[in-house]
Amino acid sequence: MRAVLLLAAAMLMGAASPKITPNDIVAKSPAGAWKTIAPDDLLVMDLAGGGRVVIQLAPRFAPVHVANIRALARGSYWNGATIYRLQDNYVAQWGLNDSDKGFPTGVVAKPPAEYTRPLNGLTIKALGSPDPYAPGAGFFDGWPVAFNRKSGWADLVHCYGTVGVGRDLSPDTGSGGELYAVIGHAPRQLDRNIAIVGRVVEGIDRLSSLPRGTEALGFYKDKAQYVPIASIRLASDIPAAERPSFEVMDTGSVTFANYLRVRANRNDDFYVRPAGGVDLCNVQVPVRRKV
């Protein structure tokens, strides 16, 4: 039939619509509603076959693991690293897998279990919808977080694009040498069971569109299938003129409050029934390239 049936076609209409979309709010946001990500908090992974994946690190949630990752990047630990696991609707995982390579100086081989942090001191913008995994949910400093006021903990959560540290069975917490990114529906059951160190802010599609591994847990069967990584560097180690720069919407801003409200109550021309709620991982805190 001559009819381009566009799911969410209204998103294309933007300014023509009298109603507002999340994208409208991002487009019209004031500069003050954004915070620049420090270059020391950006991990830049370039694939040998082309394509870049940029990760924002979260030192306030997993400081020892993040310090390890910085030391691993600076010490060129990941020379020869590959993406060796792609499990559909779950994770892409990379690193050196079963290599014998030792860690660079400064890497803590057995970090503490940085799975939660004290809630005390964090000013959280409440989600305003119930969360199945924790008594409280919201946003702190640009990150989706869950928390428990009674027990006093807060934690980063596993959403699409979240980056965590591969580990073996407890009490091992992983060094940071093997990392994964979520490429499917939020596996929130992993929250508070593994160290989350950041999120992909650009290029997640370079991971999510890779062929799935056919071995148990999505490991590639043959090493020939491994996807080679050219380099993993901190943005702060890339010459300033070449380094990418990103900014995150300030989740304490009025702009974000509006964004969150519209996310929970989509009312543009495509939607006939706003949900009146939204789940933590479906909010997607806006992150964009800084020009």
Place this chain on the structure above:
Amino acid sequence: MRAVLLLAAAMLMGAASPKITPNDIVAKSPAGAWKTIAPDDLLVMDLAGGGRVVIQLAPRFAPVHVANIRALARGSYWNGATIYRLQDNYVAQWGLNDSDKGFPTGVVAKPPAEYTRPLNGLTIKALGSPDPYAPGAGFFDGWPVAFNRKSGWADLVHCYGTVGVGRDLSPDTGSGGELYAVIGHAPRQLDRNIAIVGRVVEGIDRLSSLPRGTEALGFYKDKAQYVPIASIRLASDIPAAERPSFEVMDTGSVTFANYLRVRANRNDDFYVRPAGGVDLCNVQVPVRRKV
């Protein structure tokens, strides 16, 4: 480091573990805990480049749209169809896009808005965790559903693998000629705004691993990028000896109740802190090939 850091390594240990995993429950389930999917409810999509995607239809939720899909398949409407849209963390969409082709006999060009159905008459297994998008959530006849007792509606929800009907702006509801499958985090904001007709029960990775489109909304820029579809048939139109067969766990069974409990309280050797809750789309009702 010589240490194969396996995320969820415990899943590999299965029987060796004294604690139980969701996979254990599936493996040990009695035959009576499963229901065979009728061959009229299975849509088999074969890609021209190899690979099969099998979809279970949901006639009890969107009867007119499902009848359309059966008529479109039987009338060979999708000859020449392609996958023309891949939006990361959202959907893969296929059909004839802007073709002039008319519908086969029996297709209702403007179906009713089958976005919800009466709750009355459905026996729902409760999720037992709060849902951000509806007052109630649970499972009916193998499907994840949301509902509102006060208003009396129930609906299928958008989870990973859910298949829906592409449409233009309301009041258009889509014919069924253009379909999409969710390949990312559950876009639950679409619930009750679009007709859901089924879910992918095999081969979702054939869609999720495709290159992402670079045009607005993930449309492929060039037609050369379109992924050709060899055929879309009902299993009932495939000779019995060749047709695939699947079964779904009976969500009214004791086995499913156990599965759901363990999904919300992961306690195998990998997990140090069970969540005590689970979100509707993270339960993943077991579906398997019937041999």
